[in-house]
Amino acid sequence: MAAAQQQKHPPRFSTENNLGLDLTWMNAVSQWGTRARPTENGLTLGAINLGVYGEIPEVYANDSEMARGSIPRPGAIGVGNPVREKAEVWTDDVPDLYEESIRRRWRPSLDIPWETIAPLSPELELATAQFVTVLSENALVCLDVIARWLREISYGFHEVKLLMAVQEFEAGRHFEAFRKRAVVNGGRLGFESSGKFLRLLCDSKTFNETSMLLHITHASFARTLYNAGAKFSSSEGDRTLFTLCAADMERWLAYGTVRLRGMLENKPDRREQVHSYLLRGEIALTEDWHRDTPFREALAVLLGGGLAGVGEGPKRVGELRSRQVDDYLEQLDQASLPERRERIFPGLRT
Amino acid sequence: MAVDSNTLEMLRSDTGPALDLSWLEGVELTDRIAPSKRGLILSDIAAARADTAPEHSENLSLRPRGTRQILNATRVAMRLRDKADTWAENCALLYEEALARQWSSATDIPWETLKPLPDDLELAMCQLCTHLCEVEFTAADVPGQWIPAISPDHFEVKLFLATQAMDEARHLEVFRKRALANGGGLMRQSADSAASALRSIMDASDFTEMSVITHVVGEGQVLTMFRMGEFVGLSEAEKKIFRLVAQDESRHVAFGVMHLKYIAEHQPWRREEIHSYLDRAEPSLVMHKGGRIFGTAFTERLEPLIMLLGGGRDHLNEGMTSIEEITRRMVNEYMQRLSVAGFGDRRGRCIPAIEPYLEPTRS
Structure with missing residues (x-):
C-alpha cells in the first residue's frame, strides 16, 4: 500500500471540564489527518x-527533547545536543538502513550453528581464538564509541539516533559472538591488540571524525577480514559467524560512505580536514599492524592452513592486507575521495 | 593438547620470514563447550571457563575480561572499575533475553487493525504518543553516556545497556509510527519535556543514581502503565504495542532492581544516599490528588491517559477513577520492587503523597 496523507482541518474542542484539567493540548496538533500506510x-x-x-531541517534549531514535527512549547529547556547540522549526520537512506538492520537481526546464541565447529589442530584453534579475540575487542570499543554519540545527536535527526542505537547493539552482538567463538572449541582468549587505532576512535572529538574512522576506516578493514574469515573457515559455524558480521558491516559502510559524500558536497571546505582524519587513522592502523605480532601470525597460520603452511602464511597475510587497503580505497572512491589513492599513508601499503 | 614446542623452535630457526609464535607456546586446549537447548549463551560460557567479573578491575587497557595483556597496549581511563558501581547479577541473562525478544515495529504490529477513532480519542492517543516519543528519546540516550566509562572487565553491563538503547529506540519509533498512522499527527511538546523533567536522569553523575531514577522509578512507572495497555489501547495494534513495550521495560526494571540489590548487599553504607535519590524521584509517581492534577507539569502526560481510560471527552470522571487505580498499582509495585532490592524500609520513609496509595504488606 502506498503512503497516504489526508489533509483536513483539525477538530476543535472546548477545554471546559469539572476536573480542572487543562485540555488545551486537544487543540494543538501540527498536521492533522496524517495516515501513513504500511509498505511491502x-x-x-x-x-x-x-x-x-518528513522535513529534515538543514539545522535543527530546537535543542529540547521535542520530537521533530510536534508543536514546541516556548521556553523549553535545552538538553545540549551539539550535533545539529543535517550535513554532519544525514543520508537519505538512514531510515531504510535502520529498518534493514531490524529485519536482519540475528542471535549469536542460536543463529550460529556452533555444533558444526569440529575440533581443530591446536595451532589452528589457537590461531582462530587469537584472530577473534582482536575482533571481539574491536567490537566492544565500537560499542563504547557509538554509545557516546547517541546523546550528542539532535532529536531533529531521530532516524540517525535510531541507526546509531542499532549499530551499538550490533557491535555488542559482534563482541559477544567473537568472544563465544574464542572459547567454544577448546581455545582461549588470545592477546589484546596494541590499540592505537581503537584509542584514536575513543578520542575522536567530532561526529565527522568518528564516522570516518568508524564507518569507513574500521568498517572497511573489518569487512575485508570478516570476508576472509568466511573463506578460510572450515566449518559452517565459523562461516555463518563471519558472513553475518560482514553483512552488518556493509550497512555501516553504506551509511559512512554516503554520509561522507553528502558532507563533502555540502561542505567542500572540509575536504582537507577529512584527509587529516583519514591520515591519522592510517598511521594508527599501520602502528597496530607492526606491533600486533600475535594477530599477524595467527592470520598467517589460518591462511597457511596450519603450521605446515606457515611459511606461505606471511605472503598470504600480505595479500590480505593489500586487499584491505584496496577495499578501503574503493570505499573512499565511492565517497568521492578518489585522490586518497595518491595520498594514503605509505606505511599502510606494506 | 598444546602446540609442539619443537615444531615452534624449528619454525623460528627456519630461513623463511622471522616468526615469533610465542603466543602459541604453552597454551593447552581445554574442553569444548556444547550449546544447550537455549543455544550458546554467555552464562554457559562463563560457567564452563570459571570466568567471573572481578570485584575491582585493575585493567586499564581496552581489553575485555580474560584477554591476555600485552605490555605496550595503550592505557585508557575507565572511571567505573568497581563491580558494585554498575553490576547486576542478572545482566548477562537479561542481555540474552533481550536478543531473544527483539521485535520489529514495522512488521510485528498489526497496523491494519487500526480503525478510525472519534477525534477526541485519536487526539488523546496522539498526544500520549508524542509524550512517549520524548520519554523514549531520553531513555535511549542515557545508557550510552555511561557505557564508555564501564570497565571492559564488566562487559555484561555494557551489553545490557546496549540492548536498552536498542529497545528504547524501537519504542521511540513505534510511538511515532502510531501517532502518524491513524489520521492524527504529532501534538504538543509536553510540559515536563519542556521543563526537562528528564534532565534529572541526564544530569545524574553517578551510575547508581541514574539507575535508581531511570530503571527503578521511571521505567517502573511506565511499566505499570504499559501493563494497563489493554485498557488504554483501542485496537489490537495499540494493545500489542503496549504489550511488547512492557516486555522490554520489564527487563530494564529488572536490571535496576538487581543493581540496587547488589549495592544493598555489597555497599550497605550507600543506603542513605540511595534514599536521597528516591526522595527526589518519588514525586513523579503521584501526579494528582483528590481528583485534581498537580499544576500543569503533567498535563500532556496524564490528561490524554485520563481521556483514553475513561473512553472520551465526555467521560473524564471515569478516566480519573482509572488513574487512581493505576497510581495505586504503580506505588505498590514500586514498593514491592524496592523490597526485593533490599530497601523494604522505604515504606516507612516514602514521601507523604505516596502513603494513601500504599497497601498493607503481605505477611
Missing part, C-alpha cells in the same frame, strides 16, 4: 515521513 516492508520509518514530519 511494513510500516517503516520512511513511510511515516509525511509532510512536516
Whole structure:
C-alpha cells in the first residue's frame, strides 16, 4: 500500500471540564489527518515521513527533547545536543538502513550453528581464538564509541539516533559472538591488540571524525577480514559467524560512505580536514599492524592452513592486507575521495 | 593438547620470514563447550571457563575480561572499575533475553487493525504518543553516556545497556509510527519535556543514581502503565504495542532492581544516599490528588491517559477513577520492587503523597 496523507482541518474542542484539567493540548496538533500506510516492508520509518514530519531541517534549531514535527512549547529547556547540522549526520537512506538492520537481526546464541565447529589442530584453534579475540575487542570499543554519540545527536535527526542505537547493539552482538567463538572449541582468549587505532576512535572529538574512522576506516578493514574469515573457515559455524558480521558491516559502510559524500558536497571546505582524519587513522592502523605480532601470525597460520603452511602464511597475510587497503580505497572512491589513492599513508601499503 | 614446542623452535630457526609464535607456546586446549537447548549463551560460557567479573578491575587497557595483556597496549581511563558501581547479577541473562525478544515495529504490529477513532480519542492517543516519543528519546540516550566509562572487565553491563538503547529506540519509533498512522499527527511538546523533567536522569553523575531514577522509578512507572495497555489501547495494534513495550521495560526494571540489590548487599553504607535519590524521584509517581492534577507539569502526560481510560471527552470522571487505580498499582509495585532490592524500609520513609496509595504488606 502506498503512503497516504489526508489533509483536513483539525477538530476543535472546548477545554471546559469539572476536573480542572487543562485540555488545551486537544487543540494543538501540527498536521492533522496524517495516515501513513504500511509498505511491502511494513510500516517503516520512511513511510511515516509525511509532510512536516518528513522535513529534515538543514539545522535543527530546537535543542529540547521535542520530537521533530510536534508543536514546541516556548521556553523549553535545552538538553545540549551539539550535533545539529543535517550535513554532519544525514543520508537519505538512514531510515531504510535502520529498518534493514531490524529485519536482519540475528542471535549469536542460536543463529550460529556452533555444533558444526569440529575440533581443530591446536595451532589452528589457537590461531582462530587469537584472530577473534582482536575482533571481539574491536567490537566492544565500537560499542563504547557509538554509545557516546547517541546523546550528542539532535532529536531533529531521530532516524540517525535510531541507526546509531542499532549499530551499538550490533557491535555488542559482534563482541559477544567473537568472544563465544574464542572459547567454544577448546581455545582461549588470545592477546589484546596494541590499540592505537581503537584509542584514536575513543578520542575522536567530532561526529565527522568518528564516522570516518568508524564507518569507513574500521568498517572497511573489518569487512575485508570478516570476508576472509568466511573463506578460510572450515566449518559452517565459523562461516555463518563471519558472513553475518560482514553483512552488518556493509550497512555501516553504506551509511559512512554516503554520509561522507553528502558532507563533502555540502561542505567542500572540509575536504582537507577529512584527509587529516583519514591520515591519522592510517598511521594508527599501520602502528597496530607492526606491533600486533600475535594477530599477524595467527592470520598467517589460518591462511597457511596450519603450521605446515606457515611459511606461505606471511605472503598470504600480505595479500590480505593489500586487499584491505584496496577495499578501503574503493570505499573512499565511492565517497568521492578518489585522490586518497595518491595520498594514503605509505606505511599502510606494506 | 598444546602446540609442539619443537615444531615452534624449528619454525623460528627456519630461513623463511622471522616468526615469533610465542603466543602459541604453552597454551593447552581445554574442553569444548556444547550449546544447550537455549543455544550458546554467555552464562554457559562463563560457567564452563570459571570466568567471573572481578570485584575491582585493575585493567586499564581496552581489553575485555580474560584477554591476555600485552605490555605496550595503550592505557585508557575507565572511571567505573568497581563491580558494585554498575553490576547486576542478572545482566548477562537479561542481555540474552533481550536478543531473544527483539521485535520489529514495522512488521510485528498489526497496523491494519487500526480503525478510525472519534477525534477526541485519536487526539488523546496522539498526544500520549508524542509524550512517549520524548520519554523514549531520553531513555535511549542515557545508557550510552555511561557505557564508555564501564570497565571492559564488566562487559555484561555494557551489553545490557546496549540492548536498552536498542529497545528504547524501537519504542521511540513505534510511538511515532502510531501517532502518524491513524489520521492524527504529532501534538504538543509536553510540559515536563519542556521543563526537562528528564534532565534529572541526564544530569545524574553517578551510575547508581541514574539507575535508581531511570530503571527503578521511571521505567517502573511506565511499566505499570504499559501493563494497563489493554485498557488504554483501542485496537489490537495499540494493545500489542503496549504489550511488547512492557516486555522490554520489564527487563530494564529488572536490571535496576538487581543493581540496587547488589549495592544493598555489597555497599550497605550507600543506603542513605540511595534514599536521597528516591526522595527526589518519588514525586513523579503521584501526579494528582483528590481528583485534581498537580499544576500543569503533567498535563500532556496524564490528561490524554485520563481521556483514553475513561473512553472520551465526555467521560473524564471515569478516566480519573482509572488513574487512581493505576497510581495505586504503580506505588505498590514500586514498593514491592524496592523490597526485593533490599530497601523494604522505604515504606516507612516514602514521601507523604505516596502513603494513601500504599497497601498493607503481605505477611
